[in-house]
Amino acid sequence: MKTVVIVGAGMGGLSTAARLAQSGCEVTVFEARPQIGGRLGELRRDGYRFDTGPTLLMMLEPLERLFGDLHRRVEDYLDLALIDPSYRVYFGDGTVFDSTPNIARMTREIARKISPDEVPGYLRLMGDLSAMYHAVVPAFVRKQYRGLGDLFTPYQVGLLLRHRLLSNLWKRVAGYVRDPRLQMLFSFQTMYLGLSPKDALWVYGVLTYMESGEGVWYPRGGMHRLPEAIARVAQEEGARIYLNHRVQEVLIEGDRAVGVRLQSGEVLKADVVVVNVDAPTAYRELLPPTTYAKRNFKNSCSALMFYIGYTEPLPHQLHHNVYFSRDFEANLRELFEEQRVPSDPSFYTCLSNRTDPTDAPAGCENLYVLVPAPNLTGEDARAAAPRVLETVIARVGLKRECMRFVETLTPHEWQAMGLWQGAAFGIAHTFFQSTAFRPSVQTPFGNCYLVGASTQPGNGIPMTLISAELVAERIMGKRERKG
């Protein structure tokens, strides 16, 4: 029986723990904070409940695969609801548009609110994105890269050429739909990765497909139920999870990991160490010096967050809402090129009490606001927070006297959670930080692995679940499905 220590109880750490425990390993998870889930945190105050990080669950397949591999049914642990419409969009020109994965309703909405002439382009775009998604996920995403040779097989090169995966997303979407509002609507999803749609490769259109094609889901009770469910499975399989246990260093002897030292000084020996801490931080702070520790990774942007206890209904808001800047291109330039807090930022709001009424007292709203903002290498978003909040108040039409409290979270707090330079979405998905070029799940040290958003395949809940598949597979040999 292998003994395994996992550093961090984020989605990557917990799902690796569940997989390895089920495969017969003796698994111990050390989490620095008093709560599991990492970025999928939860905040409760004065009768209000907020998810502090992710709010959109897309691409259910890796979650279902995790439970299936562990001989369980997702529905015995989680009550997943399709949120439809996915979200309400407020464009800068005043257009209000409900985006839905239902093709019949989406076609009607485009025809009514934008133009009937745009419908064929939307349908063609969905068709092409769907074909690309179903080819790309097995070929490039759920893929063990042991070297660059694994990236350029004849099959993959064929896909690159056939789907023109390296062309520019922004420009290509404009070839399907002419209206700038639809161009924004079908490309802004790269901002979920902290990436400007203007800089994104066409391959990141898979995000548009995940959302518009497969829909946005929500575990009733809140996003935090996801890590709780996975932790429960891991514990049922025998894994032990310790909160408030910060790991100080991974112990290396020769070129192999042999255990960890906790901040308390305690040492725990193990055959295998899996590190769920954000990769740049792990290489800089937990592992002995290597070239990776010096590598100047390009980081994603960060997120300025407001969690507002609101004492009146906001009837015009849905569960998810997107507010586009009046000048979206200027917004992108300020944020991604000039690294400034945008003067008129786009932002996103979530009212989970639309689906879970107990998330706010009766007649009140739990208003979550996410504003993409520079990471700590750019303008200080903490200093700009009061100004940004004024923009949110004006655009959403909030009344100050109804704002019972406002909790704020800035890139400084994301950094304190271990995210290098406060980059909320980990290292950026540039070409040279994607696929085989992204930090491997295998560190240069034997028996020491990385799992999570800044390793292969990438950021987002589904990707971290796939990252755990890749790690478990490396540790246990070929696919470890047990009968």
Ligand SMILES: Cc1cc2nc3c(=O)[nH]c(=O)nc-3n(C[C@H](O)[C@H](O)[C@H](O)COP(=O)(O)OP(=O)(O)OC[C@H]3O[C@@H](n4cnc5c(N)ncnc54)[C@H](O)[C@@H]3O)c2cc1C
């Ligand atoms: C504001 C925001 C919104 C997002 N929205 C979405 C969304 O809607 N949908 C989506 O799919 N994704 C979203 N994401 C991305 C998603 O949250 C991440 O991709 C995913 O949660 C990353 O999980 P992870 O396994 O890499 O670990 P993390 O969540 O980063 O967890 C790492 C864990 O390691 C712990 N740790 C750090 N250092 C130590 C140490 N020394 N010792 C012990 N423990 C340590 C940390 O406390 C933490 O619990 C969002 C992210 C943010 C920040």
